[in-house]
Amino acid sequence: MPASLFSWYGTRELGALGERGSVLSGEIELNRFNRLTGLLHSDAGSVTATMRFRQERGGWLIIDMEYETTVQLVCQRCLEPLDYHVRDRVEMALLETPSLESHVPEGYEPLVLDEDRLMPAMLLEDELIISLPIVPRHARPEGCGDPAEALDET
Ligand SMILES: [Zn+2]
Incomplete structure (x- = not known):
């Protein structure tokens, strides 16, 4: 279990990750995500994630996150039950204040820090929750089980 994904990073530490072009990656058991598993049939399984930090022109800190x-x-x-496969990649630009949102370079999702700090695993959980279908x-x-068939016949 990668400890670094569960660490808190302040704005200065995040900036340092960007300057170094740091990469955080690991595999996390889904049962560590309380908010996510509340939405699931089962908390079995895990997610693999990679976050690449970089500093973009204009001083933007970019977090490039891939997960599956x-x-x-x-x-x-x-x-x-239904197995739902998620594989996605999102590039986020870190904002120091929400008012900068309209300046975010094209193609990036604005990311505003809560209390000037970030836990990568929590960011990942947010993205996973957003990626779930509203009506799975x-x-x-034909893939459906018996109850639907029974329903169709009536
Ligand atoms: Zn079904």
């Missing part, structure tokens, strides 16, 4: 996992959701059509369903009705 398979989570278990509940299909809203048949109410059976098996991709095709």
Whole structure:
């Protein structure tokens, strides 16, 4: 378990990560994410993530985050468990104040720090939560379990 993903970084430390072009990566058990697992059918599994820090022209600190996992959701059509694969990459520009949001370079998501600090694992959890479908369903009705079939026949 990579401790560094669960450390708090202040703005100065984040700046240093950017200047050094640091990379934080690791595999985290999903059961460490309380907010996320509250939305899941099961907390089994893990997520692999890599965060690359860099300093962009104009002084922007960029966090380039890639992650991949398979989570278990509940299909809203048949109410059976559903494996949902997530693989995404997001590039975020760190803002010192929300008022800078309109200046964020194109292609980056604005990221405002809460109390001037950041825990990478928490940022990852936020992204995972956002990536979940609002109404999870098996991709095709044939993939659904018995309850839906029963429903169709009535
Ligand atoms: Zn289903």
